[in-house]
């Protein structure tokens with residue numbers, strides 16, 4: 594093992610392979626580097642937000658081999674070889690470089706599911722996984738789907754509406770079609 598700077602003197606580093614949003618990366622990291630920090634600082638994917646840094650708020654949630662995980666609780670070296678999906682990977686390919694908003698992202702826009710947006714990446718990834726497991730949630734199930742994530746400014750009614758809206762949008766496979774539940778017509 595080698596060290597790369599005097600700041601890291603005597604701290605071993607390890608080669609870590611991550612496939613993030615479909616793109617393979619190889620980075621050399623100290624064993625204590627958190628996955629959240631590796632994504633943000635080593636790979637430049639700052640869409641993953643870090644709030645509490647101890648597993649409570651859910652802002653840092655990413656999909657690790659498809660399952661939601663709090664990236665502030667995962668050592669990057671332990672994710673070696675994993676597929677990671679961050680909020681940047683939730684868009685859909687429409688032939689343009691930026692893509693179009695995925696159904697959960699579009700639902701948050703439609704239902705005004707955010708204010709400052711700090712918590713939003715964690716909600717989007719959490720709901721994406723939740724709807725994959727339960728594509729047609731009841732209102733109570735939609736509430737339960739987001740119960741582990743904290744938002745300090747929006748309140749949860751519009752976020753729960755966004756879950757239901759996203760289920761409608763994803764079910765139709767089109768984020769902008771005509772037959773989805775109206776954004777303001779879901780159960781409150």
Ligand code: FES
Nearest residue numbers: 644646648651665
């Ligand atoms: S920053 Fe990871 S759960 Fe809060």
Ligand code: FES
Nearest residue numbers: 708710712744745
């Ligand atoms: S929108 Fe501000 S913390 Fe959720």
